[in-house]
Amino acid sequence: MSVQYYEGIGRRKESTARVRLMSGTGVFLVNDRPAEEYFPRVGDLESILQSFTATGQDRGTFDVTVVVSGGGVSGQTDAVKLGLARAFVKMNHENTPSLRKLGLLTRDARIKERKKPGLKRARKAPTYTKR
16 A cells, blocks of 8 residues: 655755655654754754645644755755645645745755865965065
């Protein structure tokens, strides 16, 4: 027996998250760990769960499983947030305007800038000495 689920892929910086949304009892697992344990920083889980309030859905009626890899805490948080919003759009296209209004469907394209030759970092130049 296969379970019907809706999948969304989210990316941010070096992080990639595959989010699966299915009807259930409100279980939220990130890499086989509870989301509260995986994202302990204040505000991270609340920003991820914005999609539920934007679409007017109850968190307790859906099971969410996430496989996230790469990057750091901030990148993974934003990747999961985008993946969850995309999963809600696949579930029901009428969710798109409310999610877009809050900016949950916009991918943040900022990435680390490459180091240039002759510089210490991407833009930091060596200290100028006159003598």
